Amino acid sequence: MKKTCLATMVAVALCSVAAQAEVNINGFASIKAGKASSGDALYGYTDEIDFKNESLFAVQFQSDLGEKLSVTAQLMARGNNDFDAEFEWAFLTYQLDDAWRLNAGRLRTPFYKYSDFRDVGYAYDWLRTPQSVYNLGFDTIEGVSLYHSGSISDMQSNIQLVFGAYDGEVTLQGTKAPAQINNILGASWELSQDWLSVRVAYLVGKVTVDAPVFNPLFGALNGAGLNSITKAIDFDEDDGSFFGLGLNYDRNDWLMVAEYTHVKVKDTFYANQDSYYVSLGHRFDSLTPYISYEKDEDDAKPEIYAGLPANFPLLLPIASIVMGQEFENTSWNLGMRYDFHPAAAFKVELTSSENNMTNQKDSLIAVGVDLVF
Amino acid sequence: MNWFKAITLTTAITASSAMAEVAVIVHPSNAATVDQAEITRLFTGRGTAFSNGSKATPLNLAESAAARGEFDSKVLSKSSSQMKAYWSKLVFTGKGTPPKELSSDAEMKAAVAADATAIGYIDATAVDGTVKVLAKF
Known part of the structure; x- marks a missing residue:
């Protein structure tokens, strides 16, 4: 509710200045269709062809108010949200x-190298x-961000400091749950020269997730005097941290991108997550084929229940919740x-993903057009 | 046979367009000097001033103008699509606004002749006394 309020305020500010100042209107869109192999499911697609899941439309309004002040709002409608338009960005x-x-307002959290423009497929x-x-499942932050751009010898340096909070949903064990992440504090630094860039990001925050499904378990644990186990499982102002490292090489039409991230939330059952990808491509004039490999490895925390006696009646449900976080997946x-076209790109991508825990393989083909206007 | 013709034609077009020279132009009163790295800096939004400290306002040609593709590939070493992708990263994250676009060499000349801070480019054959040429590519 608070977010909507903020976004609305920025939008109203934008409209009221529109009468006096010039408003720049830009937009982007993606129309994508995909289909998983028979019986498979991946990234929101099933084995029925789907045009909605990854399609989106966005319009951005930007107005220069003079005296170094400007206001920007981006309205986005996503197919997987029934094309209901929402303010993805709204800031001064x-x-x-x-x-x-x-920048102040609703911003994109600078987790990843492509966080800022991940929706702009073009x-x-x-x-x-x-x-x-x-795959963190939440992208935006309400707060302030300070950017510095400069140069160090022949390299370009971009530093972003961010402070704010997130109030929305996170995906926990495949289901969405209301969450607050308070006191988010982070920094990212990207150093680049002609053909090479390196980026590092580190963010921390206090994570609270409300998952009523666990309440009976927590009640039973607390009743048995095991509040410490409850504390080790639940998300109650617990310390979360994110580390990301990115590398980009673009020379003689060879393109290489790699990113590694590590995510953890202390004193919760949330697994420590290590993920990375490496992508290699080559530009042949207007054609750019690429191949990429991805891995996601989530280490569960069995130490949470290691001290409990083997005959403890709640051991099984606790172990299944904790170990349910164990995950390993690789994709090509x-x-x-x-x-x-000067303003549009056609794309096709084949994905084969394997859950290394269950050896379940899912494959997907998707095609689409990304455009900017 | 058709393929052969198409390839020959493409090669001929490529060869002829490679001959076209692009002239980077400023207002006649502008005393600044620029090299390719500095032009790149100004036209990618990484700089807002000439090396002598005076304000610079880069002006782009529209994609429909022939000299645009030449400028993008020869001076910025990117295709026009790559430049559009570059600017979309900045525009949709509130980090920058691309240079204003003008639709023809004539409009570019008029705009540069009228603005002491402007830096633009046109097909070298279109240069006349109303603007000053800083570099040719």
């Missing part, structure tokens, strides 16, 4: 000087960002971008 920008810029070659890494993607 104050350009302190040539090097420093302050901006990258893949059909989608690698899902083993881009083979795809191509084709710049068939």
Whole structure:
């Protein structure tokens, strides 16, 4: 509710200035269709062809108010949300000087290299960002962000500091649950020169997730005097941290991108997650074929219940909740971008994903057009 | 046979367009000097001033203008699609606005001749006394 309020305020501000200042309107869209192999399911697709799951439309309004102040709002309608339009971004920008810029409002959390523009498919070659890494399930933050851009000898340096909070949903064991992440504090630093760039990001926050499904268990544990086990499982202002490292190489039409991320939330049953991907492509004029490999490895925390006696009646449900977090998955993607039009790119991507715990394999083909206007 | 013709034609077009020179132009009163790295900086939004400290306003040609593709590939070493992808990263994250676009060499000349901070480019054959040429590519 708070978020909607903030977004609405920025939008109203934007409309009221529209009368006096010039408003720049830009947009982007993706129309994608996909189908998993018979009996398979992946990334929201089933074995029935689907045009809605990854399609989206967005319009951005940006207005320069003069005196170094500008306001931006981005309205996005996602197919997997029935094309209900929502404010994905809504912020004020104050350009302190040539090097420093302050944004305040609803922003994209700078977790990943492609976080800022992951919805703008036209901006990258893949059909989608690698899902083993881009899987935190929440993208935005309400707060402030300070950017610094400068140069160190012949390298370009971009630093972003962010402070704020997230109030929404997170995906926990495949289901969405209301969550708050407070006191999010983070920094990212990207150093780049002509053909190489390196990015590092680190963020921390206090994570609270409300999952009523666990309440009977917690009640029983607390009744047995085992509040410490409850504390080790639940999300109650617990310390979460995110570390990300990214590398980008683009030289002589060879393209290499790799990212590694590590996510953990202390004193919760949330597994420690390590993920990475490596992608290699080559630009042949307007055709860019690529191949990528992804891995997601989540280590459960059996130490949570290690001290409990073997005949403890709640041992089994606790063990199944904790160990249910154990996960290992690898994927291969083979795809191509084709710049068939000055403002649009056609893409096709084949994905084969294997759950290494169950040896379940799922494959998917998706095609689509990404455009900007 | 058709393929052969198409390839020959493409090669001929590529060869002829490779001959076209692009002239980077400024207002006649502008005393700044620029090299390719600095032009790239200005046209990718990473700089807002000439090396002598005076304000720079880069002006782009529209994609329909022939010199645009030449400028993107020769000076910025990118295709026009790559430049569009580059700018979409900045525009949709509130980090930058691409240079204003003008639709023809004539419009570009008029805009540069009228603005002491402007830096633009046109087909070298279109240059006249209203603008000053800083570099040719």
